[in-house]
Amino acid sequence: MRAGRAIVVGAGLAGLSAAVRLTEAGMAVQVMESAAQAGGRCRSYHDPQIGLTIDNGNHLVLAGNLAVRRFRERIGVPEPLAGPEHADFSFVDLADGRRWTVRINDGAVPWWVLARNRRVPGTSARDYLSLGRLLFGKANETVADRIGTEGALWSRLIDPVLLAILNTPPEMGSARLTAAVMRESLLRGGRASLPRLAHPSLAAAFIDPALVWLEERGMAITTGRRLRAMGTEGDRVVTLDWGQGPEAVGKDDVVVLAVPPTVAGALVPGLTVPDAFHAIVNAHFAIVPPAATPPMLGVLGGAAQWLFAFPDRISVTVSAADGMVEMDREALAQRFWDDIQRAYGFSAPLPPWQIVKEKRATFAATPVQDARRPGARTAWRNLFLAGDWTQTGLPATMEGAIRSGERAARLAQQAVG
Structure with missing residues (x-):
């Protein structure tokens, strides 16, 4: 092992990407996550309302997303992502x-x-x-x-x-x-x-294999631990406070902050981050799609925008859904179900459903907000940023998140020489 630790704050895709790269480089890595589970916005869970494991959102990648491919190859995922041949x-x-x-x-x-x-x-x-x-x-x-x-x-x-x-x-x-x-x-x-979707879930395709890969190499993953404050001295971060007082950061330690932009902005003095966001609304219906249904279907003229046909459910995604996040959930489910029946050309009673709303899903991908995205470097030589909201050159995507983790890890390795 190389001297010093790498402390990765946040176990979303960006944080896990950084952790994997730093582990490969021979560093001792600790991953801290404030939530009860890893994954960030790319999380999966069993939903008792519909009796299925669902993703919080239908995150689409493209076959040409090279960072996605690199990440999955590194953590040894054998199953390909699902999607059409053309x-x-x-x-x-x-x-x-x-x-x-x-x-x-x-x-x-x-x-x-x-x-x-x-x-x-x-x-x-x-x-x-x-x-x-x-x-x-x-x-x-x-x-x-x-x-x-x-x-x-x-x-x-x-x-x-x-x-x-x-x-x-x-x-x-x-x-x-x-x-x-x-x-x-x-x-x-x-x-x-080529459009590609996680199969059978985001957790199975990305998060769980990364956690297993890290744990097999002795890297600690801690959930339920939120970073409250950082202490700096000169050009270094010297303490991290997880709610029980400051803990020292070693002179050879590096910190990768892979948290949402609002959290990073509150933790890092003087950091400019995106401050305008848009919502995403997803809906999941526990029903087997009709035969010959396309895996993805773009919908115009309705409340739904994209329909995804999975073996055990039909899912809906609505982007820039700011006007929907305050709407009644049952009313939304019925509107989406009406669109699904018309789009697929069948009729059936409303099946068990779940609505997932993310009010601040991604930063607004406007020129003004793009200009507010910071790079991976900070004013402190042992602190680096990762996340799809950092300056990746892409919108807020899984590809951008993974790239940001790779870049933060590369800079962190250089910092410890």
Whole structure:
């Protein structure tokens, strides 16, 4: 083992990513988590109301997310993430009943826009050329500053997809963050754009294997311990207070703070963090989906936005759901169930359900909020930040969270030489 400890505060994906990398580097790692379980926003639990294990949200990754792949390979997860063989994205418009599927070809040359049966109905190949303008957006520009926000291409593809990616009304979203996602997915072709979902759960696909991997190497995981304050002296963090008084941080110790931005802002003097957020609402219905149901279905003209068909349930995700978080849960469940029946074309009584609301799910992915995201370094040479809200170059995604942990770990290793 290398001298000194690495104290990782927070056991979400960012914290676990950092812990795995630091352990690989030969450091003694302690992971502290304030909640009763690890996982952060990527957590799973058994819900007695519907009798199933569910995720707090339907977190989508893409096949081209390299950090996700690296992380899972490191912790030895053999089962692949679930998803289709090709980048086919199905949609239904509940207002007029129209259905279509966008079929992105596997290779990097986007010939799919030339094929009428592959592109959005009512669009021409020329319409897609305008998307190139997103790639050159400046840091202070929104999506609406770069491309038009009207027409079939916008309403039937760009708006619903960007809303899910940014968790922000797309016209207000950062053009820079949007371009980053495009470069790592669409511009690399359909193979990089394949949607992937955790199977059978987020915990099984990411969190539990990471905890086992760390524990097998003797790394301590402590839950139910919240960091209350940090003491600094010169350019170092010298104490951590977990509620029972300051505890010394050794001269060779490093601290990785992988907590939500509001918590980090309260702990770290003078730290600028995102201060505007958007909600996400998820719903889960304990019913086997109809046969031949697509694994993902984009919904226009309803309360639901995306439907996910799992073997034992149907799930709904609504992004930028600020107007829904205060709505009555039973009313929401009925609205979503009505959308599900219309979208899938069947009729059934309302099954057991659960609504999961996250009022401050992610930072608002606007240029203003992107500018407030700090890097991994701090003013203290033994303190580093991790989280999808730090400056990853991406919106708040699982890929960004894992990358942030990797970067914090790399800087921490350099700090101890």
